Amino acid sequence: MSERISVLKTYKIYIGGSFPRTESGRFYTPTNSKGKSLGNICLSSRKDFRNAVVAARKAFGDWSERTAYNRSQILYRMAEVLEGRKEQFIAELILQDSSAKQAEKEVTVAIDRLVYFAGWCDKYQQIFSSVNPVASSHFNFSAIEPSGVVAIVANQTYSLLGLVSYMAPIIAGGNTCVILASENKPLCSISFAEVLNSSDLPGGVVNILTGKRSELLNQMASHMDVNAMCYANHNWEELIQLKEGAVENLKRIKSYNYELLSSEIENPYLINDFQEVKTTWHPIEVIGAAKASY
Amino acid sequence: MNLKKTITIPDFTKSPSVDQVGIIERSSRFQTRSIKNESKIQALKMVLNMIDLTTLEGKDTVGKVNQMCYKALHLHDDYPGLPTVAAVCVYPSMVAIAKEAVKGSGVKVASVSTAFPSGQAPFSTKIDDTKYALDQGADEIDMVISRGKYHQGEYNFVFDEIAKIKELCGAQARLKVILETGEIGTLDDVRRASDIAIYAGADFIKTSTGKIGSAASIPVTLTMLYAIKDYFIKTGIMVGMKPAGGISTSKLAIHYLVMVKEILGEAWLSNEWFRFGASSLANDVLLQLEKQRTGVYQSKDYISID
Numbered sequence: 384m385s386e387r388i389s390v391l392k393t394y395k396i397y398i399g400g401s402f403p404r405t406e407s408g409r410f411y412t413p414t415n416s417k418g419k420s421l422g423n424i425c426l427s428s429r430k431d432f433r434n435a436v437v438a439a440r441k442a443f444g445d446w447s448e449r450t451a452y453n454r455s456q457i458l459y460r461m462a463e464v465l466e467g468r469k470e471q472f473i474a475e476l477i478l479q480d481s482s483a484k485q486a487e488k489e490v491t492v493a494i495d496r497l498v499y500f501a502g503w504c505d506k507y508q509q510i511f512s513s514v515n516p517v518a519s520s521h522f523n524f525s526a527i528e529p530s531g532v533v534a535i536v537a538n539q540t541y542s543l544l545g546l547v548s549y550m551a552p553i554i555a556g557g558n559t560c561v562i563l564a565s566e567n568k569p570l571c572s573i574s575f576a577e578v579l580n581s582s583d584l585p586g587g588v589v590n591i592l593t594g595k596r597s598e599l600l601n602q603m604a605s606h607m608d609v610n611a612m613c614y615a616n617h618n619w620e621e622l623i624q625l626k627e628g629a630v631e632n633l634k635r636i637k638s639y640n641y642e643l644l645s646s647e648i649e650n651p652y653l654i655n656d657f658q659e660v661k662t663t664w665h666p667i668e669v670i671g672a673a674k675a676s677y
Numbered sequence: 678m679n680l681k682k683t684i685t686i687p688d689f690t691k692s693p694s695v696d697q698v699g700i701i702e703r704s705s706r707f708q709t710r711s712i713k714n715e716s717k718i719q720a721l722k723m724v725l726n727m728i729d730l731t732t733l734e735g736k737d738t739v740g741k742v743n744q745m746c747y748k749a750l751h752l753h754d755d756y757p758g759l760p761t762v763a764a765v766c767v768y769p770s771m772v773a774i775a776k777e778a779v780k781g782s783g784v785k786v787a788s789v790s791t792a793f794p795s796g797q798a799p800f801s802t803k804i805d806d807t808k809y810a811l812d813q814g815a816d817e818i819d820m821v822i823s824r825g826k827y828h829q830g831e832y833n834f835v836f837d838e839i840a841k842i843k844e845l846c847g848a849q850a851r852l853k854v855i856l857e858t859g860e861i862g863t864l865d866d867v868r869r870a871s872d873i874a875i876y877a878g879a880d881f882i883k884t885s886t887g888k889i890g891s892a893a894s895i896p897v898t899l900t901m902l903y904a905i906k907d908y909f910i911k912t913g914i915m916v917g918m919k920p921a922g923g924i925s926t927s928k929l930a931i932h933y934l935v936m937v938k939e940i941l942g943e944a945w946l947s948n949e950w951f952r953f954g955a956s957s958l959a960n961d962v963l964l965q966l967e968k969q970r971t972g973v974y975q976s977k978d979y980i981s982i983d
Contacts, residue, residue, distance in 0.1 A: 433974050608976035631973060 394569065396425045396593060397576035399438030400586015405431050411595070413567050415480050424569050427594035429602040432561065435590035436608050439532045439559040442587030447529045447557040451505035458501035458555060461582040462494045468578060469494075472543055475570040479542050492644055493547040499649050500551035507556065507654045515662070522665040527658035529557035530635065531610030534603040536596065536625075538615040542568035543575060544643045546591075549615050552653035554588055558611075561590045563603065569593040596621065604628025604636075611657050614638040684912055686876050689832045692869040693907075695900055700864060704895040707936045714969070717931070721966050724930045724958070725752060726760040727948045729787055729919065730983075731956050733768060733794075733887065742771045745983075746778030753963045753980055756970065762959065763948035764817060768793070769806060772813035787817035787853070791842060794857070794886035796821040800838065807845050818846050819853045821886060822870065824860045832873055839877035853881035853919055853952075856901075859891030864900045871904035881917035883954065892922025893954075895932065902940045915944065921954025927965040930958055956983055 395402040407428035413421045425431075446454075465472070469490050476486035508527060517523040533553050538545025542565050553560050564572030576591045592599070600621060603612060605628040612629065614622060617640045625636055637656045641648040712720060730749045732741060742765075749762045764785035767775050775786045788810035792798035798806075807818060820842050826834045839854055846852045854874035858867050874882050882901055884893040898920045905916045918937065924930055930953060937945050945951050960983050964975040 436974070602974070606974040606976075607979065608974065631971075632976070 391422065394422055394424050394573045394593065396427055396431060397573065397579070397589070397591040398431065398435045398587075399441070399590065400580065402573075402576070402580075405594070406434070407431070413569065415478060419478070421478060421568075421570055424593045427563075427592040427599065429599065431592055431594075432599055432602050432606070435561040435592060436532055436534075436606055438587040438590055439561050440608055442585055443529075443531060443559045445585060446554070446559055446588045449557075451508065454555060454557065455501045455504035457583050458497055458504065458551060461578060461584070462497035462501065464578045464582050465490070465494050465497065465575075468574075471574060472571055475574060476542060479568040479570055488644065489541060489544050493544045496544070496548055496649065497551055500555045500654070503552070503651050503654060504555045507651045507658075510651060511655050511658065517664075520667055522667045523662065524665070525660050525662040527655065528661050530657045530659055531558060532608060533558045533560045533611045533613055533657055534606070534609045535560050535562040535613040536600065536603070536615060536621075537562055537564050537572070538643060539565045539567065541565070541643050543571035545615060546572050546575060548641070548643050548648050549613050549639070549653075550589060552651075553613060553657050554584075556654040556657050558657050559588045559590075560613075561592065561603075561609075563596065563599055564591055564593045566594070566596055600624055601628050604634075605631060607632045609634055611635040612637070613657070616640075684876070686836075687872065689836075689869055689873050692865070692872045695864040695868050695903075697864050697896075700896045700899055704899055704936075707895060707932050707939070710932070710935050712931055712935075718966065718969050720931045720934055721927060721962050721969070722760055723934065723946065724927065724953065724962050725966075726763060727952050728762040728959050728962075729764045729766045729921075729952050729954050730762045730959060731766040731887070731921075731954055733766065733789060737768060737771060739771075739774050742767055742774050743778050746775055746784075748959070748981060748983060749779060749784050750782050751981075752959060753967075756963070756966060759966075763952055766817075766819060766954065769810040769813065769815070772810055772815045776814040785816040786814065787819055788813070788815035789819045789821070789855075789886075791820040791838070793819070793821050793855075794888040796823045797825065800841075803838070804841065804845065807842055811845065811849055815850055817853060818842065818850045819855055819883060821855045821857060822874065824857055827861065827866075827870060827873075832869075835870075836873050836877045839874055839879060843878035851880040851917075852878065853883045853917075854879040855883045855886055855921075857886050857889070858884050858893075858897045859889045864896065867897055867900045868904055871901045872908075875904060875908045875916050879916060881919050881952065883919040883921055883952075885920075885922040885954075887922035887954065893920035893924055895936065898933065899936060899940065902937065906941055909941075915950060917950040917952065918945070919952040919954055924953055924955050925957045925961060927958075927962045930955075930962065959983060 395404050405425040405427045409426035410423040411426045472490045473486040512526045515523045535549050572591050604625040732745050749765050752759050761784050764787045765775050766787040769788050772788045790807040790810050791803035822835050843852050856870045861870050871882050960980050963980050967975045
């Protein structure tokens with residue numbers, strides 16, 4: 384019997400809960416440090432980004448109105464599914480220049496990080512909301528609400544962790560997102576999309592594109608229907624480019640440079656960064672004249 | 678009018694049968710055109726000018742109708758030189774309000790009638806319904822056909838109803854006949870119902886009420902366009918077309934324009950002969966026009982709600 388030819392995986396993009404190819408039909412072929420090809424990866428166009436934003440906008444209403452408890456369950460479910468597929472991610476990371484030990488560490492940290500932010504889903508609201516003292520007969524309170532559609536430029540160094548670490552707090556807070564995966568290490572992003580797709584996450588909440596930052600950053604920054612951006616790299620020129628592009632709708636741009644393997648990123652402020660504060664003035668009777676009646 | 682009297686009414690049981698595979702194949706061709714820049718801007722503005730901005734809900738209020746009429750006249754004032762929509766489409770009870778709201782603007786007021794959307798009412802009621810809408814000042818009447826009677830094979834009944842309503846409309850109003858193709862069934866039936874409506878005097882044939890799941894599609898519209906074309910070749914009389922329901926993106930609307938141009942020709946490319954029945958299409962077109970103007974993808978946050 385002749386030797387079996389292994390079946391190579393086609394890495395496609397993830398938009399609105401399905402896996403289309405890029406509408407442009409283009410691809411690029413990143414290689415690892417040994418020059419080995421990682422595969423033909425979709426070179427997403429600005430139209431793919433537009434379509435992803437449409438999908439994210441459509442998913443936003445439902446996702447942001449779900450109970451915190453349900454969002455938490457779904458994030459935890461992602462961790463469960465990822466745990467079951469550890470080996471695949473480790474293999475992909477090794478192909479993308481990680482050592483076996485580093486790869487194992489990156490995957491386990493990614494799983495734990497999902498669990499960490501799953502836990503925050505039903506807690507951040509209490510921490511960051513407030514009742515405010517005012518000098519009139521109003522009950523005045525500030526509650527936080529998700530920003531909307533967030534565009535994420537994933538960290539370039541960590542194929543899996545660089546995406547998961549920023550996605551998790553953003554969707555935990557009820558936002559939907561479009562993620563541009565690591566340009567040179569894109570494999571885990573699309574395999575992670577498969578995890579998302581089997582985690583009860585509604586289609587469109589997370590959309591993942593692969594492609595070149597040089598082509599897409601401008602589009603991400605200038606798109607009027609993107610409410611905020613998360614930039615997870617350390618490149619001043621790119622950051623300036625984003626901020627310039629964002630002036631039109633004044634979208635919030637947050638940039639981070641966390642060491643992702645450490646636990647310093649595990650804090651609820653990341654959730655809060657993509658929330659808007661809504662303050663409500665609710666008329667009440669004059670408090671001074673009221674008596675405790677119970 | 679006199680011309681029509683000399684036209685012999687064909688036997689509708691012998692309406693041409695439709696090659697479904699061919700229609701679907703032809704339909705898919707319209708969707709592969711690449712339309713760029715200036716042509717696209719021109720097409721988008723044309724789409725806006727062909728829209729019948731519609732609200733047909735049990736919960737319609739005077740305020741809602743006024744708001745829609747305002748939108749009809751002021752689609753997006755940030756964009757200079759935009760056309761208005763072609764018409765607003767409302768229930769008979771709202772015609773007077775809409776008429777007042779769009780007075781002097783050239784925007785027409787269309788009223789649905791004949792017991793829209795089901796058409797399940799006595800003929801006398803349908804006549805009263807239509808008369809009321811006309812009395813209130815409707816410029817266009819969107820009537821529904823009796824689909825039940827059609828399925829019972831009573832084509833003459835359907836024909837006579839349309840002819841009577843047409844007679845009521847007289848010179849005041851143009852008549853659009855809604856086939857409700859989702860209930861009519863196969864493309865053969867769509868063709869037959871189109872023929873009945875056209876020969877009975879329809880000024881426009883319209884696909885759907887928008888009240889059932891299945892609305893306008895390109896194959897159904899194409900079938901109806903062929904009926905219009907055959908009638909035009911035979912009699913020299915133009916009949917308009919109005920796909921309604923389910924057309925919510927600019928891209929799809931432009932595909933429809935391509936189809937109309939290729940099947941019927943440029944003469945039909947105005948709101949006198951072609952309309953879109955839609956409520957959310959206008960905003961999508963505005964987004965695309967702004968995208969063309971600014972080079973930046975737009976958001977509904979910056980456009981009035983529909």
